[in-house]
Amino acid sequence: MDSLCFHLKKSNFFCRRSRFLLSAFPTQKNLIMRMPPKLAQRLILFLTLVLISVGIISGYLQVRTQESQLLNTIINGADQLSNGITSATWHAMLANNREAAYQIMHTIALRQGIANIRIFNREGRIMFSTDSTVSGVVERSSKECAVCHSTPTPQVNINPPDRSRIFTNDFGKRELAMVTPIYNEPACSNAACHAHPAEVKVLGVLDVTYSLENIDQIVATIQRRAILTTTITVVVIGIFIFFFMRTTVHKPIAKLIAGTRALSAMQLDRPVDINADGEIGELAHSFNSMRVQLMKTVNELNELTQSLETKVQQRTEQLKVMNQKLFQSDRLASLGQLAASVAHEINNPIAGVLNLSMLIERIMKDDGIPQERVEEVRRYLLQISSETTRVGRIVGDLLAFSRRPSPQRMSADLNAIIHRTISIIDHKLKLAGVELELRLDDHLPEIKCDSSQIQQVIVNLVMNASEATHNRGSGKVSVRTAVDADGTMVHLEVKDNGDGIPKENLAKIFDPFFTTKGEGKGVGLGLAVVYGIVESHGGDIEVESKIGEGTTFLVDLPISGEAKEPSPQTSGIS
Structure with a gap:
């Protein structure tokens, strides 16, 4: 037994060790909980979004830069053209030949890209416009004049970018307007025809409006080209990222997942074949090392279990042999006890019959029984009859116990059986001064049983x-019936307020020939017969007792009447 306990402890140690090793491995469920189900796809999506964002930002900045460069070029060109117009009309203006100057400006306005040319004097009056519908005076707060008059003192020298403005015309087209001051040069202020005071620095402004339609078309082309370039770049790099992540992340992780599934199915002979460097390769190597260690431990555990099963089987066979010997010894002891009990119970009345027979033999004379001793002989004969009846009752009880027939089950009302039984023994209870209380369930279902x-x-x-x-002054016995909650069993309870049964006798009250009654008041087979009948009906009987308070017998009988296998205790005498 010590060796068996040692092997059991060793087996428990290996079981705990195996469970620990298994818990160290990422099973399929744990792997799904710890790692996103599609890590490679998420990485690809994340990198693609980053690439798209960088491409969009880069393309936007590139388009804005090129647009800014184009506008600067246009502004410089517009400034040069405005200066050219001023120079072209200088001689005509100096000669006060306005028609010639206006004709020159009309000719220049016919060039592609110029929308309008206007000249304002110092008061803001439109002196000339290639658009004949435009005339009048422009306020200094207007956008045309605000370039120079944005400060209390009008500005004279202004950079070209500050003299330009971009706006949208009435037709929804963008246009660039360049304001060029017409300075009061000495040649003009000293001329005899229209001399201006020398302190006047600006005689007026030249406002040239350029159409940006071509520029907008160029910018749109640049935008489309940037979008196409960004898209192609994103697609190419995205494809590269996809294949790179699939090769370096997705496939190794898929192999790891397949390995964990094989491990969860206890397929320990399937290694994880990953040829990769870095963390994934190290993880695969560690996984394979633990798999080998676990396989070794499981093999050791299987060998130990097999050895333990063999030893347990051997011990079981030995215990079976010992149990058979003990059972045989117990049967022989039971038979010896039974024989001694029967001999004791029968010997006493037979000894009495023998003694009474010898007394009668001595009383009898050759001519018969003396007349004066007839009554004495008659009394002896009654005692012989009583003792032989007692022997017959003992033998009858013994036969009833040993040859109890199988119950003939039929549907019966347990309450009706109780009423019928009480009507038979009620007079004995009244003679004994016992009060009987019946508490029977009116809704008790019928059960299948042998009524007798x-x-x-x-x-x-x-x-x-x-x-x-x-021993009580006023005895009381109560009989109660009920049905259990699930409706499969009925309960019979018989309770008294007697002296109770000592604890040391509770375990033996159902043993044959065990009794605490006086000589000649019982042979101890009543409760043994009760136990056998209840068990043959598939029921159960229990006893509860307290010294000085009384005893309660609880009988449970199945409604269906299905019987259990009888135990060796009540299977009869062999």
Whole structure:
């Protein structure tokens, strides 16, 4: 037994060790909980979004830069053209030949890209416009004049970018307007025809409006080209990222997942074949090392389990042999006890019969029984009859116990059986001064049972309860029936207020020939017969007792009447 306990402890150690190693491996469920289900796809998506964002930002900045460069070029060109117009009309203006100057400006306005040319004097009056519909005076707060008059002192020298403005015309087209001051040069202020005071620095402004339609088309082309370039770049780099992540991340992780699934299915002979460097390769190597260690431990555990099973089987066979010997010894001891009990119970009345027979033999004379001793002989004969009846009752009880027939089950009302039984023994209870209380369930279902055997159970339990109350001034016995909650069993309870049964006797009260009654008051087979009948009906019987308070017998009978296998205790005498 010590060796068996040692192997059991060793087996438990290996089981705990195996469970620990298994918990160290990422099973399929744990892997799904710890790692996103599609890590490679998420990485590809994340990198693609970053690439798209960088491409969009880069393309936007590139387009804005090129657009800014184009506008600067246009502004410089517009400034040069404005200066050219001023120079072209200088001689005509100096000669005060306005028609010639206006004709030059009309000719220049016919060039592609110029929308309008206007000249304002110092007061803001439009002196000339290639658009004949435009005339009048422009306020200094207007966008045309605000370039120079944005400060209390009008500005004279202004950079070209500050003299330009971009706006949208009435037709929704963008246009660039360049304001060029016409300075009062000495040649003009000293001329005899239209001399201006020398302190006047600016005589007026030249406002040239350029159409940006071509520039907008160029910018749109640049935008489309940038979008196409960004898209192609994103697609190419995205494809590269996809294949790179699939090769370096997705496939190794898929192999790891397949390995964990094989491990969870205890397929320990399937290694994880990953040829990769870095963390994934190290993880695969560690996984394979733990798989080998676990396989070794499981093999050791299987060998130990097989050895343990063999030893347990050997011990079981030995225990079976020992159990058979103990059972045989117990049967022989039971038979010896039974024989001694029967011999003791029968010997006493037979000895009495023998003694009474010898007395009668001595009384009898050759001519018969003396007349004066007839009554004495008659009394002796009655005692012989009583003792032989006692022997017959003992033998009858023994036969009833050893040859109890199988119950003939039929549907019966347990309450009706109780009423019928009480009507038979009621006079004995009244003679004994015992008060009987019946608490029967009116809704008790019928059960399948042998009515005569159940009646025998009730008689024995009620009469035993009645006899247990003899030492009480007023004995009381109660009989109660009920059905259990699930409706499969009925309960019979017989309770008394007698002296109770000592604890040391509770375990033996159902043993054959065990009794606490006086000589000649019982042979101890009543409760053994009750136990056998209840068990043959598939029921159960329990006893609860307290010294000085009384005893309660609880009988449970199945409604269906299905019987259990009888135990060796009540299987009869062999």
